[in-house]
Amino acid sequence: MAKRINDLKVIENKRLNNDFFILELAGDNKIDDFKPGQFAQVRVDGSPETFLRRPISIHDVDYDKNTFKLLIQIAGPGTRTLSKLGNGDTLNLVYPLGNSFSLPKKDEKVLLVGGGCGIAPLLFLGKYIKSNGYIPDIILGFRNSERIIEFEEYLKIGNVFITTEDGSMGEKGYVTSHTVFSTRRYDRIYCCGPDSMMKAISGYCKKANIICEVSLENLMACGIGACLCCIVDSVKGNLCTCIDGPVFNVNDLKW
Amino acid sequence: MVNLGFSIGDLHFKNPVLTASGTFGYGSEFDDFLEVSRLGGIVLKGTTLEPREGNQYPRMAETPSGMLNTVGLQNKGVDYFEEFIYPRILEYDTNIIVNINGSFIEEYVALAERINNLEKIPAVELNISCPNVKMGGMAFGTNLDSAREVTREVRAVYSKKLIVKLSPNVTNIVDFARVCEEEGADSVSLINTLLGMSVDVAKMRPSLSTITGGLSGPAIKPVALRMVWQVANAVRIPVIGIGGIMSASDALEFLLAGASAVQIGTASFIDPQASVKVLEGIENYLVKMGFSDIKDIVGYINRSV
Numbered sequence: 439m440a441k442r443i444n445d446l447k448v449i450e451n452k453r454l455n456n457d458f459f460i461l462e463l464a465g466d467n468k469i470d471d472f473k474p475g476q477f478a479q480v481r482v483d484g485s486p487e488t489f490l491r492r493p494i495s496i497h498d499v500d501y502d503k504n505t506f507k508l509l510i511q512i513a514g515p516g517t518r519t520l521s522k523l524g525n526g527d528t529l530n531l532v533y534p535l536g537n538s539f540s541l542p543k544k545d546e547k548v549l550l551v552g553g554g555c556g557i558a559p560l561l562f563l564g565k566y567i568k569s570n571g572y573i574p575d576i577i578l579g580f581r582n583s584e585r586i587i588e589f590e591e592y593l594k595i596g597n598v599f600i601t602t603e604d605g606s607m608g609e610k611g612y613v614t615s616h617t618v619f620s621t622r623r624y625d626r627i628y629c630c631g632p633d634s635m636m637k638a639i640s641g642y643c644k645k646a647n648i649i650c651e652v653s654l655e656n657l658m659a660c661g662i663g664a665c666l667c668c669i670v671d672s673v674k675g676n677l678c679t680c681i682d683g684p685v686f687n688v689n690d691l692k693w
Numbered sequence: 694m695v696n697l698g699f700s701i702g703d704l705h706f707k708n709p710v711l712t713a714s715g716t717f718g719y720g721s722e723f724d725d726f727l728e729v730s731r732l733g734g735i736v737l738k739g740t741t742l743e744p745r746e747g748n749q750y751p752r753m754a755e756t757p758s759g760m761l762n763t764v765g766l767q768n769k770g771v772d773y774f775e776e777f778i779y780p781r782i783l784e785y786d787t788n789i790i791v792n793i794n795g796s797f798i799e800e801y802v803a804l805a806e807r808i809n810n811l812e813k814i815p816a817v818e819l820n821i822s823c824p825n826v827k828m829g830g831m832a833f834g835t836n837l838d839s840a841r842e843v844t845r846e847v848r849a850v851y852s853k854k855l856i857v858k859l860s861p862n863v864t865n866i867v868d869f870a871r872v873c874e875e876e877g878a879d880s881v882s883l884i885n886t887l888l889g890m891s892v893d894v895a896k897m898r899p900s901l902s903t904i905t906g907g908l909s910g911p912a913i914k915p916v917a918l919r920m921v922w923q924v925a926n927a928v929r930i931p932v933i934g935i936g937g938i939m940s941a942s943d944a945l946e947f948l949l950a951g952a953s954a955v956q957i958g959t960a961s962f963i964d965p966q967a968s969v970k971v972l973e974g975i976e977n978y979l980v981k982m983g984f985s986d987i988k989d990i991v992g993y994i995n996r997s998v
Contacts, residue, residue: 441725443965481963489910490755491963532726532965657753659760660962664718666738666764667753676746676767681722 441535441662442466445528449505451521454587457512458555459521460497463529465504472499472506473538474563475653475685479661480508480520481530488516490659493680495559495630496534498591509558509588535661536684539563539628539651541570546625546649548572550596551613551639553579553631559653560630561588564595575599575622579613579631582606614638624648630655640688650688654679695979696986697972699733699953701880701931704815704854706733706788706954709987710944710972713935713958714739714792714818714858715764717968719778720785726965731972733954734788736818736882737778741794742804744770748825754891754900759910759937760959761889763825763903766794771807783813790856792818796828798843805851815853819844819878822860822885824907834860834885840869844876856933859883861913861920870924870932882933882956883924884917909959911937918946925951925992939967941974948975951992 450462479491497509512518523529539559542548548567552560557578564574574596580586583606592598600608601616609616613635619642629639630653643650656679658668663681670677671692677683697708711734712720719737720729729735747767754761768774774791782789791808795801801819808817821840823830833839844857857873859866861884870881886907891900917936925932934952938944939960947955960967975987984990 443726487757488755489758489760489963657751659753659762659959660716660722660965662722662965664716664722665753665762665962666715666747666767667751667762669747669750669752669767671750 441532443530443532445530448523448525448527448529450525451523453521455585457585458587459510459512461508461510461520461523461529462505463508463531465506469499469504469506470501472496472534472562474566475538475559476534476536477559477661477684478508478531478533479535482516482519483530485515485519488519491532491661492516492520493535493655493658493661495653496562497558498561498565509555511555532661536680537682539653539685542567542572542626546572547623548574549618549624549627550574550576551627551629551631551635552577553613553635556631556635556653556655557588557592558630560628561591561595563628564592568595573597575618575624577601577613577616577618579635612638614642626650629653637693640691640693643688651685652688652691653684654686655684695976695984696988697976697979699931699987701816701854701856704788708733708972708975709948709954710968710975711736711790711933711954711956712961712968713956714820716958716961720782723961723965727969730786731969732787734790735785736790736792736956737782738768739766739792739794739820739823740768740771740774740804741766742771742800742807744768744773749902751900751902752906754906756889756891756908756910757912759908759912761891761901761906761908762886763901763906765825765903766823766830771804775807775811779811779813788815789813790816790818792820792858794820794823794826794830796826798846800829801843802846802850805847809851809853816856816879817851817853818856818858818882819847820858820885822858824860824862824886824888824905825903831860831862831885831888834869835863837868837872841872841876844873844878848877854879856880856882858885859924860885861916862888866920867923867927870928874928874930878930880931880933881924881928882935884913884920884936887913887916909937911939911943913937914943918950921947921952922950922994926995938971939963941971941978944971944975945978945990948987948991949993951995953991
């Protein structure tokens with residue numbers, strides 16, 4: 439699998455709500471080497487405040503259409519500029535970067551847990567494991583019902599549970615307090631979201647002896663292991679989120 | 694054909710485009726994006742005698758037209774380098790330069806002796822300008838007596854080409870360049886990062902774990918260029934220009950101001966192919982402007998017209 443840099447064409451820019459949009463990009467001729475959990479470093483043109491690329495998870499891959507999607511949260515001037523891209527515009531990407539989630543073992547019960555923008559890599563992962571014969575449970579956490587995104591897409595890959603902080607849909611509270619944790623037993627949990635959420639899930643999994651992989655979002659400059667800025671403290675010393683991750687087994691992290 | 698080569702003493706470089714330490718790993722990180730052997734040289738990630746874990750996260754903050762970093766010389770030490778990295782980089786057909794660091798003069802000297810024994814390393818870059826370590830680093834590069842002493846001591850044990858990387862965080866960088874030249878340095882490279890700082894207003898905390906860090910990127914280019922011009926006019930040894938070079942045009946500014954070569958740093962984070970694009974752009978410029986040798990444009994701005 440070779441990392442590459444290319445100008446890719448925007449097929450569609452779909453606005454989901456005030457904060458989120460999805461860019462669908464025309465792939466090059468070999469996107470079949472993408473793995474769930476990987477990300478792209480996106481160059482932001484036309485935003486003078488934005489100097490560095492933005493690391494964005496690969497949200498979905500359509501091998502038949504040869505396209506893939508990036509789910510992006512508007513968090514500042516850079517992502518706001520990206521939100522204004524239109525059909526036919528090009529976007530410069532360095533991709534595919536990072537490691538990937540590992541596939542479940544036979545007969546394992548699998549749960550995906552995502553919060554906010556952290557749900558992004560779990561759709562690609564969910565489709566991938568579904569194509570390998572698993573029907574995962576999925577918990578998605580949002581602030582309120584208006585911020586729920588991509589619900590129908592996740593319904594296609596498994597049993598979806600929702601939590602909202604204000605209780606406007608699904609169970610009220612955080613993903614970690616969902617009743618599914620007390621009613622079902624899982625062998626493997628994949629998680630992506632805010633650090634506090636991933637740490638809580640990690641703590642639960644360690645106690646319950648469940649295999650747990652998290653996808654980190656550390657600040658990074660290069661994305662290819664050169665700058666050593668995105669380090670995470672691990673049992674093996676400092677590791678780079680960009681090349682040793684972004685997916686880590688929580689047993690390897692000093693959490 | 695255009696002659697792009699330059700020399701430090703009897704060490705020949707096929708072209709004047711090198712990569713800056715700490716921005717190009719050990720070369721292999723960029724194998725997917727470019728042919729490393731096309732470059733004039735690569736300066737490897739800063740190396741120390743003992744392994745270093747470096748500073749805590751967060752180590753980076755984006756700034757207007759640049760970035761701050763506080764990596765703190767994370768590396769696995771010279772033993773690991775010699776056993777695992779050195780054999781791997783021998784495949785590159787270019788000058789491999791090791792950037793050497795220490796907390797004490799004795800460490801610089803011991804490390805220089807170790808690197809001196811590595812046949813395929815024709816030069817070291819003596820880093821007396823890292824702003825992100827508690828001991829050594831910039832402390833040597835911001836005091837004239839210390840700069841003189843460490844250059845002298847390393848020179849005494851290192852028989853190949855000695856490049857000293859200068860700090861911009863001084864009153865007069867020319868004095869430091871002169872001291873290095875007097876003590877037998879074969880070249881000086883400048884500038885290392887400028888000491889800077891950033892505050893995360895939302896979190897009401899410093900953006901970096903060490904509060905201050907090194908500023909790089911196009912934001913520092915005019916400062917770097919001014920310093921390179923001053924130093925090139927003051928010393929006879931070749932000057933390597935570093936600081937915010939993003940394009941061939943940026944690199945040409947440094948060459949025209951008197952640099953014999955340049956290093957591409959932060960640009961490689963945004964475009965992993967930046968170094969070879971700069972190289973191609975320099976060659977195209979020389980052809981377009983009717984020059985057959987890169988040496989004909991080095992320091993060109995000093996000529997009367």
